[in-house]
Amino acid sequence: MNRVLGDCIDHFVLVYLDDILIYSKSMDDHLRHVRMVLEKLRDAKLYANISKCHFGQKEVEFLGFRVSGDGIRPAEGKLTAIQGWKVPTNVQEVRQFIGLAQHYRRFIPCFASLATPLTDLTKGSGPKRRAITWNDACQTSFDMIKEKLMSAPVLQAPDTSKPYRVECDASDVGVGAVLLQQDDEGRWHPLAYESHKLSKEEHHYPAQERELLAMLHALRTWRCFLEGRPYQIFTDHNSLKYLRSQAKPTPRLIRWMNELELFDPEILYKPGKENDVPDALSRKDYDAEAGDKTLEPQYLYASMNKLPDDHRQDWPQYYLNKPKELPKEVDDFLKQEQDHFVIHDNKVYRKVRMKKGDDDSMMKEVRYLPFAARADKVKMFHDGFGHAGGRTVFDLMRTRYWWPTMKVDIQDWLSICPSCQMNARQDHIHHDPMHPLPVPQAFERWHLDFIGELPRTVHGNRWILVAVDYTTNYPIARAVHVASGKAVADFLYEEIVMRFGCPKEILTDRGANFTSKVLAHYTKRVKINHKLTSAFHPRTNGKCERLNGTLKAMLRKYVNGALHVWDEYLDAALFACRIRTHHTTGYSPFFMTYGRDPILPGDSLRPYISDQALKDPRAMAELTAQELEKVDQVRAAATQRMQAISQKDKERWDKALNILDFDIGDYVKLTHEGRYGLEPRYKGPFVVIAKNQDFGTYKLETIQGQPLASWVHVDRLAKVNFDTEPTTPWFDPRTTRAEWRSRMHLAPEEDKVDKLVGQDTIPDDSCGSPLQHVQHDSLIARGRPIVSAGGNVEQKVPVIASKRRFK
Numbered sequence: 001m002n003r004v005l006g007d008c009i010d011h012f013v014l015v016y017l018d019d020i021l022i023y024s025k026s027m028d029d030h031l032r033h034v035r036m037v038l039e040k041l042r043d044a045k046l047y048a049n050i051s052k053c054h055f056g057q058k059e060v061e062f063l064g065f066r067v068s069g070d071g072i073r074p075a076e077g078k079l080t081a082i083q084g085w086k087v088p089t090n091v092q093e094v095r096q097f098i099g100l101a102q103h104y105r106r107f108i109p110c111f112a113s114l115a116t117p118l119t120d121l122t123k124g125s126g127p128k129r130r131a132i133t134w135n136d137a138c139q140t141s142f143d144m145i146k147e148k149l150m151s152a153p154v155l156q157a158p159d160t161s162k163p164y165r166v167e168c169d170a171s172d173v174g175v176g177a178v179l180l181q182q183d184d185e186g187r188w189h190p191l192a193y194e195s196h197k198l199s200k201e202e203h204h205y206p207a208q209e210r211e212l213l214a215m216l217h218a219l220r221t222w223r224c225f226l227e228g229r230p231y232q233i234f235t236d237h238n239s240l241k242y243l244r245s246q247a248k249p250t251p252r253l254i255r256w257m258n259e260l261e262l263f264d265p266e267i268l269y270k271p272g273k274e275n276d277v278p279d280a281l282s283r284k285d286y287d288a289e290a291g292d293k294t295l296e297p298q299y300l301y302a303s304m305n306k307l308p309d310d311h312r313q314d315w316p317q318y319y320l321n322k323p324k325e326l327p328k329e330v331d332d333f334l335k336q337e338q339d340h341f342v343i344h345d346n347k348v349y350r351k352v353r354m355k356k357g358d359d360d361s362m363m364k365e366v367r368y369l370p371f372a373a374r375a376d377k378v379k380m381f382h383d384g385f386g387h388a389g390g391r392t393v394f395d396l397m398r399t400r401y402w403w404p405t406m407k408v409d410i411q412d413w414l415s416i417c418p419s420c421q422m423n424a425r426q427d428h429i430h431h432d433p434m435h436p437l438p439v440p441q442a443f444e445r446w447h448l449d450f451i452g453e454l455p456r457t458v459h460g461n462r463w464i465l466v467a468v469d470y471t472t473n474y475p476i477a478r479a480v481h482v483a484s485g486k487a488v489a490d491f492l493y494e495e496i497v498m499r500f501g502c503p504k505e506i507l508t509d510r511g512a513n514f515t516s517k518v519l520a521h522y523t524k525r526v527k528i529n530h531k532l533t534s535a536f537h538p539r540t541n542g543k544c545e546r547l548n549g550t551l552k553a554m555l556r557k558y559v560n561g562a563l564h565v566w567d568e569y570l571d572a573a574l575f576a577c578r579i580r581t582h583h584t585t586g587y588s589p590f591f592m593t594y595g596r597d598p599i600l601p602g603d604s605l606r607p608y609i610s611d612q613a614l615k616d617p618r619a620m621a622e623l624t625a626q627e628l629e630k631v632d633q634v635r636a637a638a639t640q641r642m643q644a645i646s647q648k649d650k651e652r653w654d655k656a657l658n659i660l661d662f663d664i665g666d667y668v669k670l671t672h673e674g675r676y677g678l679e680p681r682y683k684g685p686f687v688v689i690a691k692n693q694d695f696g697t698y699k700l701e702t703i704q705g706q707p708l709a710s711w712v713h714v715d716r717l718a719k720v721n722f723d724t725e726p727t728t729p730w731f732d733p734r735t736t737r738a739e740w741r742s743r744m745h746l747a748p749e750e751d752k753v754d755k756l757v758g759q760d761t762i763p764d765d766s767c768g769s770p771l772q773h774v775q776h777d778s779l780i781a782r783g784r785p786i787v788s789a790g791g792n793v794e795q796k797v798p799v800i801a802s803k804r805r806f807k
Contacts, residue, residue: 001015001017002015003019004041005037008036008037012024012029012033014062016062018489019062019063020037021062022034022037027056028752030145034055035417053371061077063521064078064103064104066297071155072157072191073107073155074107074149076102078104079149082097082100082101082146082150082353083146083149085097085146086135087142087144088132089131089132089134090129090132091121091128091130092128092350094110094118094121094132095122097118098115098119098122101145102115103464104149106155106192106194107148107149107155107193107195108145108148108149108224109176109195111145111195113299114141114144115141116141116143117135117137117138117140117141118145118548120144121138134391135442138290148732151710155189157191158225159181160229162181163181163182163229163231163232164180164191164222164226164229164230164232165179165180165181165182165233166178166179166180166218166219166222166230166231166232166234166265167233167234167235167270168211168214168215168218168235169214169236169367170210170211170213170214170237170579171210172198172205174195174196174197175195175196175198175213175214175217176193176196177193177195178192178193178194178216178222179191179192179193179194179225186346191225193344194217194218194221194222196217197209198213200331205769207417207694208239208253209252211235211236211237211240212253212256212260213256214235215233215235215260216256216259216260216266218233219233219260219265224264226265227263231266232265232268233265233266233267233268234269234270235267235269235270236269236270239314240267243257243260244684247705261665272380272497288713292599293414341368342365344365348367348368349366349367349368350365350368350402351363351364351365352366352398352402353366353706366401367400367401367402368401368402368403369403369626371400374403374409376416378397378409379413381393381396382417387417387419389414390407390410390414391396393414394406394410416721419711420682421669421720421721422681422682422683422684423680423681423682424681424682424718428726428773437470439470439642439643440470440504441471442469442471442472443469443471443472443474443500443501443503443592443625444471444503444504444505445504445505445507446467446469446503446506446507447467447468447470447506447507447508447509447541447547448465448467448492448506448514449466449541449548450463450483450511450513451548451551451552451726452464453464454566455563455564456564457479457564457565457567457568458564458565461480461481461484461567462481462482463482464477464478464479464480464482464551464570465477465478465483465487465488465490466544466547466548466549467492467495467544467552468544469589470502470543471583471590471638471639471642472585472593473582473584473589473592474589474592474593474637475547475551475574475577475578476495476496476574477493477551478491479567479570480706482510483513484513485513485514485516485517486516486518487513488514488516489518489522490521491500491521492506492519492523492528493522494645499731502526502528503528504528504529505528505529505531506523506528506529507531507540507541508530508533508541508733509532509533509545510533510710514532529684534711534712545677547577551574551577554569554573554576554577555569555570556571558572558573572737577589577595578593578598579600583645584638584642584645586637586638587634592634592638594631595627595630595634625722660714660719661714662688662698662714662717663688663691664688664689664691665687666687666688666719666720667684667685667687667688667698667719668684668685668687668688668698668718668719668720669682669683669685669686669717669719669720670682670686670700670712670716671716671717673716682718684720685720686700686702686703686705686708687700687701687702687703688700689701689707692711697711697712697714698711698712698717699711700712741791
């Protein structure tokens with residue numbers, strides 16, 4: 001039924017097994033919705049029994065509730081059954097009464113307290129129909145529950161388009177909460193009540209921890225309503241507003257605060273005298289232990305979840321041992337499955353067909369694996385057989401064990417294996433759009449890089465320092481002995497500044513030679529803006545990388561095996577690069593620079609200037625003006641062509657894009673670029689503490705809270721999967737992180753807040769100008785904090801980050 005009506009469910013249809021409920025805001029909408037549902041049923045060749053159908057109803061009974069436009073209340077038939085219920089005479093009858101009453105727990109404040117005398121009767125072991133001692137307290141509880149149900153309030157149905165409010169409180173004996181939502185007239189109406197008696201251990205908690213426990217209990221109970229939606233939570237304990245800034249939280253508070261972050265609530269203060277409903281729920285007299293934990297509202301629409309909490313996942317074992325205690329609708333459903341199970345030595349086995357076919361010889365009895373043991377068994381088969389994949393583990397386990405969602409669970413549990421995640425193959429898919437660089441004037445921006453380390457020449461050279469102008473593509477190179485910062489500074493001065501003038505900016509990678517103090521001192525003195533690419537992201541400096549490949553290919557052919565004389569051919573290779581027509585500009589770098597083609601040896605071309613013109617100053621001035629105008633026209637046309645080609649490249653790049661985005665606090669792994677041999681393919685896990693949304697770069701820190709020095713591009717990151725269920729604690733960096741912070745006496749992490757990059761710092765050994773961003777593949781310059789003492793932000797690039805406050 002869910003497959004047939006999948007696109008209608010939760011929009012205007014509710015489905016439970018074969019019961020279909022259609023709801024609409026107007027009659028016209030209702031007719032259209034009914035027609036759509038009937039058409040889908042007809043297409044699927046399903047037929048509705050007209051005698052069981054009701055159309056155009058403003059009030060219906062559904063799953064034991066009376067649902068109308070006013071809200072939800074218990075069905076009258078169920079209330080009549082409860083009102084006429086005879087006094088129980090044995091334990092089984094008490095359990096049957098409590099089970100039915102618990103179905104409507106959400107309508108009864110302090111239900112656990114009211115039912116305590118009855119639940120006390122069910123404690124202990126022995127025959128199910130053993131006699132009980134019925135006393136005045138039991139009779140009072142029995143009558144009060146029936147009375148409360150008969151006068152149960154009408155609870156409003158949740159409206160997912162409106163915000164929720166949770167009010168909670170704690171006392172010395174219990175915690176209580178109420179879930180509210182505002183109507184169109186601004187009045188707050190209750191959706192559900194909840195209360196919980198404190199255990200013996202919880203009774204000794206400090207006041208702050210009891211108040212936080214009340215908050216967490218409410219959030220856990222109504223998670224299905226609150227998660228992913230706006231809501232506020234009110235408490236009469238004002239210190240909870242400042243919980244995240246507490247200097248020395250206890251380990252318990254750290255664990256709870258980490259759980260609280262998953263809900264991300266807006267905590268508000270409400271004085272106790274105004275917080276009357278939850279206050280009354282928490283201070284209700286609890287004379288005995290609370291009754292059995294009952295079902296939460298979100299489980300009302302799943303029949304298997306009507307079993308007690310500790311048996312929901314192990315219903316075959318529970319059914320075979322206690323079939324008479326199940327609700328009738330659950331019992332009828334499970335009888336269909338009974339023939340597939342057998343018991344040997346008080347252990348449940350499932351009859352499973354090993355291969356397709358009708359031959360009964362292919363049937364095998366395999367052990368039913370209880371929920372609590374599944375994770376350990378999967379881990380044993382996975383780790384014990386070379387970290388086998390999901391299909392291999394499933395094939396090995398299916399001949400020995402069975403449970404209902406076996407294949408999916410195995411795949412889910414294997415996806416959180418730390419070793420497998422750190423050694424997974426890289427996808428090599430681009431996750432961030434292309435950010436083309438703007439085209440500057442000629443010789444305003446130079447891209448620099450090193451080629452090497454190459455074989456030592458007879459002159460002692462082992463490296464090539466390469467530079468290329470972004471606009472004209474004019475290349476320069478020099479063979480050097482060492483790849484040092486001084487060599488870069490000398491090259492920049494002698495080959496660029498002295499020939500083409502001082503550029504506005506240079507672009508390099510993050511090598512130690514380019515981030516040296518010598519180069520930083522020189523660029524600062526001559527006011528050259530030095531920009532750095534993000535780490536291990538050579539695509540940013542693609543202009544220079546392509547020239548490197550071309551030069552190496554030419555030199556390889558020039559030397560033809562004579563590896564120790566490559567520097568003697570470097571000038572020839574450079575000249576060849578300068579006179580080749582570049583496809584992005586349509587001109588050669590030589591022509592873009594000098595406004596004319598070179599005269600090559602043996603050329604018979606007419607000279608640019610005749611002998612007669614050389615003797616006429618006026619003619620020479622005219623020819624010079626024409627040459628200059630031609631150079632300007634060529635460079636303008638080349639700039640337009642480069643911009644058009646760049647836009648086409650971006651469109652082609654972005655078509656094959658697989659967008660990947662991480663939020664503050666997410667756990668990620670980082671490609672291990674310098675790994676050797678059997679080292680993992682990834683490093684981590686790391687925590688995202690800041691991100692540059694414009695250029696796809698992220699700031700990370702380790703689990704221990706140590707930030708990485710440089711920003712990381714999204715193409716080098718991948719998501720880390722970890723388990724959120726306490727039954728399978730394979731890998732949970734949140735726990736590791738909280739425990740480490742507790743051991744190191746660090747304050748828990750604060751709220752995620754929006755701020756500018758100014759509060760993020762680079763290590764003290766860095767040098768250069770303030771942090772800057774360029775519009776191309778996350779170019780980030782090295783720098784110190786960019787917020788001055790007066791708080792003025794020097795840059796306007798917004799970055800989302802999270803505060804970190806240490807002791």
